[in-house]
Amino acid sequence: MGIEKLKTVLKNKNRxxxxxxxxxxxxxxxxxxxxxxxxxxxxxxxxxxxxxxxxEKRLGNDGDRIFEVKxxxxxxxxxENVGIEKFIETKLPILRKKKIxxxxxxxxxxxxxxxxLALIAQxxxxxxxxxxxxxxxxxxxxxxxxxxxxxxxxxxxxxxKNYDGFLIVKLSPNTSDIKALATAVExxxxxxxxxxxxxRGLGIKLDWVGKxxxxxxxxxxxxxACIKPVALYMVNQIKEAVKIPIIAMGGIxxxxxxxxxxxVGADAFQIGTANFxxxxxxxxxAKELNEFMIKNEIKDFEELKEVIKND
Amino acid sequence: xxxYKGKIKSVKKISIxxxxxxxxxxxxxxxxxxFISILCPNTTLRxxxxxxxxxxxxxxxxxxxxxxGDGTNYLKTLKENDEINFLAPLxxxxxxxxxxxxxxxxxxxIAPMLFLKDELKNKNIENYLxxxxxxxxxxxxxxxxxxxxxxxxxxxxxxxxxxNIEILYSCGPHIVLKLVSQxxxxxNIEAQVAMEKTMACSxxxxxxxxxxxxxxxxxxxxxxxxxxxxxxxxxxxxE
Numbered sequence: 001m002g003i004e005k006l007k008t009v010l011k012n013k014n015r016x017x018x019x020x021x022x023x024x025x026x027x028x029x030x031x032x033x034x035x036x037x038x039x040x041x042x043x044x045x046x047x048x049x050x051x052x053x054x055x056e057k058r059l060g061n062d063g064d065r066i067f068e069v070k071x072x073x074x075x076x077x078x079x080e081n082v083g084i085e086k087f088i089e090t091k092l093p094i095l096r097k098k099k100i101x102x103x104x105x106x107x108x109x110x111x112x113x114x115x116x117l118a119l120i121a122q123x124x125x126x127x128x129x130x131x132x133x134x135x136x137x138x139x140x141x142x143x144x145x146x147x148x149x150x151x152x153x154x155x156x157x158x159x160x161k162n163y164d165g166f167l168i169v170k171l172s173p174n175t176s177d178i179k180a181l182a183t184a185v186e187x188x189x190x191x192x193x194x195x196x197x198x199x200r201g202l203g204i205k206l207d208w209v210g211k212x213x214x215x216x217x218x219x220x221x222x223x224x225a226c227i228k229p230v231a232l233y234m235v236n237q238i239k240e241a242v243k244i245p246i247i248a249m250g251g252i253x254x255x256x257x258x259x260x261x262x263x264v265g266a267d268a269f270q271i272g273t274a275n276f277x278x279x280x281x282x283x284x285x286a287k288e289l290n291e292f293m294i295k296n297e298i299k300d301f302e303e304l305k306e307v308i309k310n311d
Numbered sequence: 312x313x314x315y316k317g318k319i320k321s322v323k324k325i326s327i328x329x330x331x332x333x334x335x336x337x338x339x340x341x342x343x344x345x346f347i348s349i350l351c352p353n354t355t356l357r358x359x360x361x362x363x364x365x366x367x368x369x370x371x372x373x374x375x376x377x378x379x380g381d382g383t384n385y386l387k388t389l390k391e392n393d394e395i396n397f398l399a400p401l402x403x404x405x406x407x408x409x410x411x412x413x414x415x416x417x418x419x420x421i422a423p424m425l426f427l428k429d430e431l432k433n434k435n436i437e438n439y440l441x442x443x444x445x446x447x448x449x450x451x452x453x454x455x456x457x458x459x460x461x462x463x464x465x466x467x468x469x470x471x472x473x474x475n476i477e478i479l480y481s482c483g484p485h486i487v488l489k490l491v492s493q494x495x496x497x498x499n500i501e502a503q504v505a506m507e508k509t510m511a512c513s514x515x516x517x518x519x520x521x522x523x524x525x526x527x528x529x530x531x532x533x534x535x536x537x538x539x540x541x542x543x544x545x546x547x548x549x550e
Contacts, residue, residue, distance in 0.1 A: 031516040038312050051518075059532050066509045066519035068356050073511060080518045080532060224355055276356060276512045279314065279398070 003044055003286050005293045008268055008301050010166070010245040015191045017128050017166040019046035019101065019268065021286045022258075022301060026249055026272035027052050027105040027130065027170075028077065032091040034098055039279035045286045046268060047101040049194075050087070052132050054106075055113050057083035064218050067203030072224025072251070073273060074203045079107055084120055092124065103168060107132040111145075111155055118163035127165050131156070131190075134172030134197035146172040146197075149184040156188035168247065171195040173227075173234050179241035186242040193238055194247040194270060196231045198223045224273040225251040232264055239265025253281065255288045262308045312401060312514065319393045320371060322386075327448040328378040329419060330387045331363070333371050334395065341365045341372065343426035344404030344482075344505050344541040348513040350396040351382040357398065358382035359510055359536070361482065363422040364429060372399075373426075375451065377419040401513055402540045405503050409436055410477035413470060415491055416442040416454065417463050417483025423505050425453045427480055439474060441466060443483075464490050471498050479544070481505070492544025502544030508535040523548035 006021035020043070027049040030036055042048070060080025067074040082091070084106075095102050104126045106117040114131065121129050133146035133155065145155045156169055169185045171178060173196040182193055198221025205216045231250020238246055248266035252258065253274040261269060274281045298304050317336035325331045341362050348357040364373035376383045389395065405427055412431055416424035421442045431438040442454040443463025450457060458466065464487065470476065471494075481491040482505035495502030508520035515537025524533045524546045533539060 029512070029517060035514070035516050039314065060518060060521065062523075064509060065521060066356075066511050066517075068354065068509070071355060073355055075511065075517070075519060077518050080521065273355070273511075276517060277350065279512075279514070 002290045002294070005290050005298070005300055006046075006286060008046060010192050010247070010267055012191050012244045014189075015166050017192070020044070021046045021289075022268035023282050023286045023289075024049055024103065024247060024268060024270045025275060025282050026270040027103075027132065028075075029272045029275045032082070032087060033094040033100060033102075036275075036279055040283040042098065042100045045282045047103055047128070049103040049105050049130050049270060050091070051081050052079050052105045052107040053081050053084050053087050053117070054079060054108060055084055055116055057081065057086065064216065065220075067205075067216075067218035067220070069201070069203055069222070069224075069226065071226035072222055073276075074201045074218050074220045074222050075198070076218055076220030084117055088120065088124055092126075101127075103128045103130040105130045105132055105170075111158055114145075114155060115158050115162050118159040121165065122163045125165075128168060129159075129163060129165065130168040130170050130194055131159060132170050132197070134170055134174070146181070147175050149177075149180040152181055153184040153188045156185050156190050160189035166191050168192040168194050170197055171234075171238070172197050173230055173250075174200050178234050178237045182238040182241045186244050190244065192245045192247060192267075193242065194249065195238055196227070196234045196250045197221065199227055199230060223251075225253060227251050228257065228260075232260060235261060235266055236264035252285075253277070255285065255292060258285065258289060259308055262305050267305070312398065314396055314398050317372070317395045317397055319389045319391055319395065321391060322389050325375065326444075326451050329449070329451055330376050330378075332374050332376065332386065332389070334374070334397075335369065335371045336397075336399075338370060338372060338399050339367070341400040342404035343423050343430050344503075345400040345402050346513075346540060347372065347374065347397045347399040348401055348510070349382075349386065351385045353385050354380075354382045356511055357513055358386070359401070359513055361423040361505065361540075362400070362426055364426050375419060375422040375425075398513060402536055403538070405480055405505070405541050407431065407434065407436070408478055408501070409434070410501075411475055412436060412438040412478050412480060413467070413474070413476040414438060414440040415463060415467065415479060415481040415483070415487070416440065417481075417487040418444060418449070419451075420481070420483030420487070420505070421451050421454065423482045424480065428453070439470065439476075441470065463487070464494070467491075467494055471500075476500065479503070485550070488544070488547075489549040492547065492549065495544050503541050504544050504547070505540045506535050506542060506547070507540065510536050512536070
């Protein structure tokens with residue numbers, strides 16, 4: 001598959017991360033390792049961001065977890081995952097053996113959780129981690145860190161101390177001042193920002209059955225095409241505030257979306273909800289992007305970014 | 312499991328709000344209890360449907376759809392030779408045993424039961440399909456006995472005893488599957504039930520369609536799409 005033009009280097013003054021392509025599958029939409037192998041050659045895109053991993057195994061939320069809305073969906077999975085120990089033991093070998101590039105997505109309830117996870121990533125020579133400080137679906141931790149610039153600065157600094165690899169912090173859009181959060185993360189030593197995580201949302205369905213309404217409601221994180229304008233706005237704001245690279249996400253499902261995100265400062269992309277609709281979308285997008293660049297004589301991804309920004 | 316391009320062979324109205332779709336594709340194998348997940352242009356997520364029949368020679372799948380929302384209302388408008396994209400075959404199907412079988416389909420839950428009945432017949436396994444519908448106009452044909460109005464469950468004790476039933480298979484609303492599982496326990500026989508839950512990815516990745524099961528004394532999560540949709544009645548932790 002043609003991806004030769006898509007080499008992407010995310011770099012700041014201290015570190016860099018080289019990806020085969022700028023297309024990354026978003027956390028929680030691609031499993032831990034090779035789950036999508038039936039549909040695509042996993043070596044053909046930038047990286048997978050693993051399902052959010054916590055120190056201990058988590059069973060996630062009870063009850064309904066998915067609610068479809070116009071142009072998107074609400075999820076309240078609640079960080080169900082196997083835990084870091086089992087990930088290292090059973091999933092990491094698969095990633096390494098199959099040479100699948102990945103970002104280890106980590107989440108915790110306390111600052112100590114994140115510090116320990118960072119240390120484990122360091123010890124296992126994991127090249128890049130993406131810190132989830134913005135999951136809207138767990139009761140404590142996580143989002144609380146992600147919404148206050150001071151606590152986010154502290155948390156990022158502590159993770160930085162324990163981890164020398166490429167440190168990405170994933171920001172929440174559920175804030176009135178994304179610039180302050182982005183600045184805090186950059187000042188604390190993060191190498192890159194990914195944004196946006198899901199938006200808080202509430203889905204309600206009322207069915208008239210017999211002589212009464214039966215109500216179903218799911219409160220959680222809203223994702224999909226419907227959040228793209230919010231994501232574009234947030235990425236634009238982040239770009240104004242920081243110099244470190246940005247991995248953009250939020251409703252991406254076609255080539256045009258990639259261009260739009262580049263125009264507001266994206267250096268790479270994550271694809272989330274669209275994977276559920278088309279499991280081959282990551283490789284299809286990479287291929288389409290590559291073809292577009294060949295056809296239009298654009299040398300490489302850096303040049304594409306320049307072309308879009310200068311127009 | 313992969314994605315297929317299917318060609319619609321026919322769309323036939325089979326009750327007031329249900330349709331039968333025949334879809335031809337390259338899919339070579341499928342068993343009852345498994346499902347397909349169809350891409351609908353007017354919905355965010357794919358729509359899962361139990362396989363209601365499969366003809367290996369012509370590689371034709373049968374599904375039954377009950378009109379519920381945007382997805383099913385789109386599918387009913389399809390015409391012969393229209394193309395659809397679907398993921399298949401998904402999930403684990405029924406594990407057929409050579410035992411006198413009672414099949415219980417509630418509402419549109421009859422779909423995988425019809426396929427299972429075909430399979431049992433081909434294996435010469437004695438079987439009896441009972442199905443239940445809310446009203447006459449909702450009835451879908453193909454059962455040995457059909458209950459209209461009342462509960463499909465009311466007749467089961469008698470049938471189990473009369474026909475010396477050794478295993479139950481069922482598909483339908485959560486409450487029916489729960490009661491079928493309890494009935495199996497009471498009669499000390501096995502039940503296999505095909506469950507349903509709102510899904511996002513339909514291949515086990517997103518963890519959206521989780522139920523709780525009892526695995527050797529430990530409570531574990533299981534995904535309806537990948538670990539199921541068929542579970543043993545006595546392993547499900549019923550809500």
